[in-house]
Amino acid sequence: MPKESVMTLIKGAKVLTPKGVVEGNVLIEENKIAAVGDVADKSDVVIDGRKKAVIPGLFNTHTHAAMVLFRSYADDMVLHEWLEKKIWPLEAKLDSEAVYWGTKLACIEMLKSGTIFFNDMYFFPPAIAKAAEECGIRACVSAAFFDFFNPDLLEENLKKALKDLKEIEKYNVLRAIGPHAVYTVSLDGLRRAAEIAEEMDLFVHFHLAETEKEVVDFKKQHGKPITKALDEIGFLSSRLIAAHSVWLEDAEIELLGKRGVTVSHCPASNMKLCVGKAIKFEEMKKAGVNFTIGTDGAASNNNLDMLEEMKFAALLQKFHYSDPTLMKAEEVFEAATVNAARAFGLKSGVIDEGYLADLVLIDLKKPYLQPEHNLVANLIYAASSGCVDTVIVDGRIVVENGYFMGDETQEIEIIEKTAKIALDLTN
Ligand SMILES: [Zn+2]
Structure with missing residues (x-):
């Protein structure tokens, strides 16, 4: 029996596609974007995309x-x-x-x-x-x-x-x-x-x-x-x-x-x-x-x-x-x-069917991203890293709710280790 592939659905987001911003869903199958727009929910993982923009990583x-x-x-x-x-x-x-x-x-x-x-x-x-x-x-x-x-x-x-x-x-x-x-x-x-x-x-x-x-x-x-x-x-x-x-x-x-x-x-x-x-x-x-x-x-x-x-x-x-x-x-x-x-020969950088699922969810509730006249102009001229909510690389969620792997545990370990190494190097 072939293994069932993992499906992830980003629901109800503003999706930055080559045709402009589309309100709807993004369906990810394994590591690829399977569909964008009005997609039905048949997924294992659902990400709430409301008040969020989905952009290419x-x-x-x-x-x-x-x-x-x-x-x-x-x-x-x-x-x-x-x-x-x-x-x-x-x-x-x-x-x-x-x-x-x-x-x-x-x-x-x-x-x-x-x-x-x-x-x-x-x-x-x-x-x-x-x-x-x-x-x-x-x-x-x-x-x-x-x-x-x-x-x-x-x-x-x-x-x-x-x-x-x-x-x-x-x-x-x-x-x-x-x-x-x-x-x-x-x-x-x-x-x-x-x-x-x-x-x-x-x-x-x-x-x-x-x-x-x-x-x-x-x-x-x-x-x-x-x-x-x-x-x-x-x-x-x-x-x-x-x-x-x-x-x-x-x-x-x-x-x-x-x-x-x-x-x-x-x-x-x-x-x-x-x-x-x-x-x-x-x-x-x-x-x-x-x-x-x-x-x-x-x-x-x-x-x-x-x-x-x-x-x-x-x-x-x-x-x-x-x-x-x-x-x-x-x-x-x-x-x-x-x-x-x-x-780099990667089919990525665009949100469309068949592209790699390398996606970033931006929290549109940040004051500096309001109002929403132009998403791309907001990203270039107004955004800062604090608006990054979720990051998906190759179909895998690596940043969730603003934290690496979903919570502070790994971040703290990495920060403490590097602080010590940097101190040793400079002393
Ligand atoms: Zn250099």
């Missing part, structure tokens, strides 16, 4: 989750001093246990603010994968590496990256290879990363053109723009998620579009670290670049709240280019949902 496409351990440890400093004096000495003390608990804290923070997927790059990938799987959040985990232009170090670190990739295969996560950036990895290292990604069917997670110094130094040394050099070694493809991508010429943006690259815009980090420019959203749109949003790590943000990040993205475009019509609420919302889902 959010995707954070660039972060270093475990850096929550360094949240508000060192702020208001210039970049190199901040890295050299504050962040790198602490990172040198990290171990797999610290990254595991730090990632868990990050996962519950993300889930509780409506994020159902994160694209991570940090040390100890197996610890990240384990934490993500245990928290029930979707993730793409990168095996990050540097070579500092030393061929021996490249061989050594690639070997380590391959070992990590093998080890995380057993977890329920997507995998990426993560050459850090052009100022920490040689072109040879980047070429090898692209080849490995092709052979092993991986994503590539990379920092691109974050600062002016990075692009000027590269051009001085190689006589061409970064993306041209990257294209020559086969690095630009639809596997690539390029974080930041701020300091790019129009011709480079066109090239990214042609090659099907996804960018991850990190507005809070860009503003806090003063990268001196805003991403060229309009040009990217024209060039067909897949545009998504990330929080970057909590040491430069200082939270992982995608609701807040979407607002920053829109405001930064408008302010920097002095044009309030740029980056409309709907465009930001698409960036944080369906565009990101597409980048």
